[in-house]
Amino acid sequence: MSSLFAYFDPSAGSLLLQAFVGGAGGIVVIGRYLWMQFWAKQSTQVR
Amino acid sequence: MPPVASPVASPVKFDVGSFRDRSARVFESEQAIYRTLNQESSEAWKRVSCQDFFQRRMSTGQIIPTTELSDSEIRRFLFPTEVTGVLKHERIPFISYPYEWPFALLKRATLLQLDLLAEAMTHQVMLKDSTPYNIQFRGTQPVFIDIGSFIPLVPNEPWLAYRQFCELMLFPLLLQAYRGIHFQSVLRAQLEGIPAKQFLQWIRWRDLFRPGVFTNGWLHAALERNAQQVSTSTVTDLKSSGFQSQMIQQMLKKLTRLVERLEWNPAATQWAATQWANYDESLPHVAEDLQAKSDFVRNVCQTHRRTLVWDLGCNDGRFSRIASEFATTVIALDQDHGCIERLCKSLEPEQRVILPLCMDLANPSPGQGWRGQERRRLEERGEPDLVLCLGLIHHLVLAANIPLPDVVGWLASLGGELLLEFPSKRDAMVKGLLRNKRDQYADYSLEHLVQELQKSFQIVRQVSLPSGERTLFHAIPQGKSKSADGA
Known part of the structure; x- marks a missing residue:
């Protein structure tokens, strides 16, 4: 199912927070998320 | 099609x-x-x-x-x-807004929002927004009105409305519970709510250790600050990183526990420490007149059933309760947040008649939002059949400096029958109001009031209370006299 975006901006910070308070599973999510951001940044710099 | x-x-x-x-x-x-x-x-x-x-x-x-x-x-x-x-x-009898609700009502609305969302998620349904404007009250019972808010749950997508929930529901409650700041004036000025950054400006360092503040406030603001540079969709990235809907449900449980524990005790506030909050019991003349006043209100109310009654300056809600026996809906308005909070808590949570609202009647809720029409002004939300204006007119004229003809004109513009109490200048409360002021209120007299009333109303009954310093009027708008008499 496709994502249903809201009529307001949910703000990136408020979305990340939900993983932060999501217990041990949430910490893993944050770790993966930061890793993805890191590699996205690296690949942009290489180009 | x-x-x-x-x-x-x-x-x-x-x-x-x-x-x-x-x-x-x-x-x-x-x-x-x-x-x-x-x-x-x-x-x-x-x-x-x-x-x-x-x-x-x-x-x-x-x-x-x-x-x-x-x-x-x-x-x-x-x-x-x-x-x-x-x-x-189904029609809600009277539309009210979060910036008029006492703490207890915003808390009930917030708990309903959390409860509905938690249960909906177990049925693969989501609420796409999280605003108190989606909730109305029948009496003190919250009702969720925005059916369009229910959408199918997109699995493993974060809760998009969490920021909206914090800004419009959680932060206002935390500010009043922890700092005693009345959220109503803030929400009236900021229809989108209180951003995390602004919330933190009102919070003391030691409040960071109180439940809910560090995570929902400080960490929230820090993440918002740092996530601004991210150019990709956080929703998509979080889903790819393994976010699960179960994390939202854990969060909802924590938020529900947090909100359930939040309390605002008006007894500890400055308002309740003054005589205003309890003046019915503490002033001798009020006690003396109380029974006669109650009888008068009951006599007028019981003549026929009213759909909508407004009790202006309701104080402890004594007369709202009498009116509620003979009305479908009673809106109890007072600017004293402590009075309204106590009235709200004293009513049965399931009762559907009396709706207590915080309202400064010298500055009632205006038209707000886009073109001043998004949120309607108080007077546009239904014509009352009966207006109780007891123990109020001297505050409007002598404390808020509104000319007496303007007050009567405003009461007439509401369109309903009027039950008005007028304390003379010899009344103890009036003397107190004028103690340190220049008496510029030549228009504040019984004779002048009668003249002004007669311009818009037919005075049906006029009674002096036992103390001799207060007079009650029952007045019917001109043109409505026959229908009211015959009802």
Whole structure:
């Protein structure tokens, strides 16, 4: 199912927070998320 | 495809306050409230409305009772082409806004929002927004009114409305519970709510250790600050990183526990420490007059049943309670937040008649939002059949400096019968108001009041209270005298 975006901006910070308070599973999510951001940044710099 | 409108169909005029969510707009016709649906929201309605939890919540009144119009009923109206369905909602007797609610009502609305969302998620349903404007009150019982807010759950997607929840519900409650800051004036000025950054400016360092502040406030603001540089979709990235809907449910449990524990105790506030909060009991003349006043109110109220009664300056709600025995809805208004909070807590949570609201009557809620029409002014939300104005007029004239003819003119503009109490300048309360002021109020006299009343009302009854310093009036708007007498 496709994502249903809201009529307001949910703000990136408020979305990340939900993983932060999501217990041990949430910490893993944050770790993966930061890793993805890191590699996205690296690949942009290489180009 | 929507049914073809009949040739005599009238084009609908949408409620100006319902533009934010284009997929489910509201309009009013012949005293009924309708909501249009487009393709997306029609599908959501079909999927959600058949669920047991939804039907159960409608039958208990926690979700506004709603039916779908048949094709023949829809043909009565002329809609924009994108409309594919129409819902009809039960009417709420009086629309109120979060910036008028006491702490206890915002708390009840917040708990209903969390409870509905938690249960909906277990049925693969989500609430796409999280604003207290989606909730109204019947008496002190919250009712969720925004049916268009229910959408199918997108698995493992974060809760998009969490920031909105914090800014419009959680932060206002935390500010009042922890700092004693009345959220009403802030929410009235900022219809989008209180951002995390602003919330933190009102919070002391030591408050960071109180439940809910560090995570929902400080960490929230820090993440918002640092995530601004991210250019990709955080929703998509979090899903790819393994976010699970279960994390939202854990969060909802924590938020529910947090909100349940929040309390605001008006006894500890400055307001309640003054004589205003308890002046019925503490002033001798008030005690002396109280019984006569109660009898007078009861005599007027019991003549016939009223649909809507406004009790202006309701104080402890004594007269609202009397009126509630003979009315469908009583709106109890007072600027003293402590009084309204206590009244709210003293009423049965399930009662559906008295709605206590915080309102400074020298500065009542104006038209707000886009073009000043998104949130309606107090006076535009229904004409009261009866207005109680007891123990108030001296505050408006002598404390708020509003000329007496203006006060009477405003009361007449409300359109209902009037029950008015007038304390003379020899009254102890009036003397107290004038103690340190220049008496510039030559117009404040019984004779002048009678003259002003007679311009718009027919005075049906005038009674002096036993103390001799206060007079009660029962007045009926001119032109309505016959119908009121005959009722």
